[in-house]
Amino acid sequence: MPTKTPWDDGSLCYGGDWNPEQWPPDVWHEDVALMRAAGVNLVTVGVFAWSRLEPEPGRYTLDWLDDVLDLLHAAGIRAALATPTASPPPWFSLRHPDALPVTADGVRLTHGSRDTYCAAAPAYRAAARSIAEVLAARYAHHPALALWHVHNEYGTTCHCPRTEAAFRRWLTTRYGDLDALNDAWVTSFWSQHYSDWAQVGTPRATQYLANPGQLLDFRRFWSDTLLSAYTEQRDLLRAANPAVPVTTNYVLGDWVPVDHARWAREVDLVAIDHYPSATDLGAEEQTAFAADLARGWARHGAGRPVPWLLMESAPNQIHTAGRMHTKEPGRMTRHSLAHVARGSAGVMFFQWRAPAGGAERFHSAVVSHAGADTRVFRKAADLGAALGRLAGTAPGRVQAAVAIAYDAASGWALRHPGMPRDALDHPGEAAAVHRALWHAGVTADVVPPGAPLDGCRLLVLPALYLASDATVDWVRRHVHDGGHLLVTWLSGVADEHARVRLGGYPGAYRDLLGVRVEQFHPLADDEHVPLSGGGTGRIWSETVHPAGAETISAYAGGVLDGRPAITRNRVGDAYAWYVSTRPDDDTYRRLLTEAAGLAGVAPACPGAPSGVEAVRRQDGLLYLLNHTDRPQRVPAAGLDLLTGATVDGELTVAPGGVAVVREEIP
Numbered sequence: 001m002p003t004k005t006p007w008d009d010g011s012l013c014y015g016g017d018w019n020p021e022q023w024p025p026d027v028w029h030e031d032v033a034l035m036r037a038a039g040v041n042l043v044t045v046g047v048f049a050w051s052r053l054e055p056e057p058g059r060y061t062l063d064w065l066d067d068v069l070d071l072l073h074a075a076g077i078r079a080a081l082a083t084p085t086a087s088p089p090p091w092f093s094l095r096h097p098d099a100l101p102v103t104a105d106g107v108r109l110t111h112g113s114r115d116t117y118c119a120a121a122p123a124y125r126a127a128a129r130s131i132a133e134v135l136a137a138r139y140a141h142h143p144a145l146a147l148w149h150v151h152n153e154y155g156t157t158c159h160c161p162r163t164e165a166a167f168r169r170w171l172t173t174r175y176g177d178l179d180a181l182n183d184a185w186v187t188s189f190w191s192q193h194y195s196d197w198a199q200v201g202t203p204r205a206t207q208y209l210a211n212p213g214q215l216l217d218f219r220r221f222w223s224d225t226l227l228s229a230y231t232e233q234r235d236l237l238r239a240a241n242p243a244v245p246v247t248t249n250y251v252l253g254d255w256v257p258v259d260h261a262r263w264a265r266e267v268d269l270v271a272i273d274h275y276p277s278a279t280d281l282g283a284e285e286q287t288a289f290a291a292d293l294a295r296g297w298a299r300h301g302a303g304r305p306v307p308w309l310l311m312e313s314a315p316n317q318i319h320t321a322g323r324m325h326t327k328e329p330g331r332m333t334r335h336s337l338a339h340v341a342r343g344s345a346g347v348m349f350f351q352w353r354a355p356a357g358g359a360e361r362f363h364s365a366v367v368s369h370a371g372a373d374t375r376v377f378r379k380a381a382d383l384g385a386a387l388g389r390l391a392g393t394a395p396g397r398v399q400a401a402v403a404i405a406y407d408a409a410s411g412w413a414l415r416h417p418g419m420p421r422d423a424l425d426h427p428g429e430a431a432a433v434h435r436a437l438w439h440a441g442v443t444a445d446v447v448p449p450g451a452p453l454d455g456c457r458l459l460v461l462p463a464l465y466l467a468s469d470a471t472v473d474w475v476r477r478h479v480h481d482g483g484h485l486l487v488t489w490l491s492g493v494a495d496e497h498a499r500v501r502l503g504g505y506p507g508a509y510r511d512l513l514g515v516r517v518e519q520f521h522p523l524a525d526d527e528h529v530p531l532s533g534g535g536t537g538r539i540w541s542e543t544v545h546p547a548g549a550e551t552i553s554a555y556a557g558g559v560l561d562g563r564p565a566i567t568r569n570r571v572g573d574a575y576a577w578y579v580s581t582r583p584d585d586d587t588y589r590r591l592l593t594e595a596a597g598l599a600g601v602a603p604a605c606p607g608a609p610s611g612v613e614a615v616r617r618q619d620g621l622l623y624l625l626n627h628t629d630r631p632q633r634v635p636a637a638g639l640d641l642l643t644g645a646t647v648d649g650e651l652t653v654a655p656g657g658v659a660v661v662r663e664e665i666p
């Protein structure tokens with residue numbers, strides 16, 4: 001088991017990306033002094049420093065990095081040392097033009113930004129291994145080294161001839177023979193039958209809709225290709241010193257480039273980069289969802305629990321469509337501690353010091369263009385002190401008895417342009433369910449299909465479009481073991497190849513749910529269908545025939561007037577719910593509160609007022625985050641770790657503030 005990590009001594013990690021290669025040494029000294037003042041104990045170094053480390057092929061200039069690591073060590077700060085392979089230098093691209101990536105339209109990209117490489121190109125892979133080996137040989141036993149940070153946010157794509165050949169090899173392994181591939185991709189449609197492997201390519205730009213099976217397998221193949229680029233670096237770093245953990249940071253957001261659950265098996269720590277896109281309460285909702293996703297990958301993806309860490313976040317401004325939005329006072333602390341509450345081993349920012357130039361010169365930083373005499377720096381120092389007070393508490397297990405299933409491949413499959421409605425979105429549906437539960441005060445785990453469901457009373461499948469036989473068995477086992485189930489529209493419609501399961505939707509779960517869906521009725525963007533009992537449905541509706549289930553809510557108006565919209569089927573002592581439309585937020589919250597209540601699941605802190613997020617952990621900690629601009633009173637008893645005050649039955653959480661109570665166990 002890797003040792004020497006900051007959290008092994010009970011501390012939470014605190015710091016961010018630091019780029020000394022952009023500054024002269026006197027700034028390094030100033031930075032390290034400021035880091036100490038802010039309570040920083042871990043910095044990510046070298047992420048995009050390839051051209052400084054290897055200015056010419058095979059000529060390495062590492063003295064500056066020696067000095068940087070020694071300086072950090074002398075200051076008691078650990079390093080997450082990155083391999084710089086996300087940004088090959090210009091010399092590499094000029095030398096290996098065939099290692100530049102090709103878009104689906106056949107355009108070969110040029111150097112000029114970052115990430116301009118094809119991960120299937122042997123020249124790129126060899127160069128990446130070489131620089132990683134050089135770093136491993138030099139620093140694997142450096143006392144400052146806490147963690148290897150491989151690459152940055154794997155997620156680029158490519159359609160070059162090398163990628164095409166690699167795709168064919170991957171398909172050969174997956175299917176064995178062409179008949180199986182033809183069957184999985186249903187190539188009898190539109191004369192796509194393949195009679196030779198040489199005819200099979202990547203889904204490049206084509207005349208009209210591409211084959212859904214081909215698109216889906218390409219995404220799986222590419223995720224595996226990027227993963228092998230990661231694991232070959234990991235293996236050589238690990239070989240140099242098995243005691244040092246290795247990871248890579250996951251990119252989150254609308255773009256889901258790889259199957260993060262599958263990747264979790266290969267990392268010693270799940271690291272996420274999280275930048276909420278919303279500026280209102282949506283930012284807090286997104287934060288909670290991202291943290292619960294990361295926890296699920298760390299706990300269930302790996303087959304063995306590993307820690308997880310917020311590896312990048314914005315210390316100040318949030319990127320939004322068209323502008324940067326400055327975080328209100330208190331928000332940075334709340335966002336940071338919301339991750340810690342949900343199990344993060346600490347808080348890391350992108351970035352420590354804002355550069356004077358370069359493409360991201362206006363990205364927020366702890367040390368901004370104005371220097372350190374700023375609100376953001378003072379708040380960062382306060383956060384460092386708060387994390388210091390929480391030393392010894394990380395990373396704790398979160399109490400949750402609801403699980404939301406999340407599956408990258410279902411998200412990819414729903415993006416196919418031939419679906420009955422555009423903008424179908426499995427991650428978005430998972431987030432909508434999570435949001436509804438979050439507003440109800442109910443904590444949820446977000447788990448990959450197949451994850452152990454011990455302790456889970458209610459399993460939710462949110463537009464979990466793909467259902468392999470293994471996934472269907474997993475769901476059945478949960479219900480037959482007495483667990484409750486809530487399935488939303490579009491779940492279980494197709495198998496793992498995106499082939500529709502026939503006989504009425506949702507083919508995988510009809511009998512469990514006691515319904516048969518005859519037909520979809522997608523709604524227009526501005527269409528809302530009233531539901532009996534209040535509320536409306538949006539985006540989607542269906543002709544649902546009950547086959548044993550009772551109707552909880554019916555469509556009230558339109559072509560489906562009087563037909564079931566939400567149903568409930570009794571299976572043993574549990575319920576299996578079916579939701580055939582997207583309820584509005586209030587209706588969804590009420591529905592999920594009821595489903596959770598019937599499953600015996602209560603809010604994390606039943607007395608917490610609206611606007612106060614509560615997370616209860618198995619280590620006896622209760623995190624309370626006040627997202628309102630008024631003081632809020634919450635029932636609690638114990639010790640407030642942030643203030644040292646005894647809490648005797650009730651606690652007032654300041655406007656925008658956070659409390660962490662070590663509860664008295666009665």
Ligand code: GAL
Binds near residue numbers: 152153251350360363
């Ligand atoms: C991350 C990336 C960083 C930086 C940051 C800006 O996704 O890893 O390098 O670009 O976004 O928000």
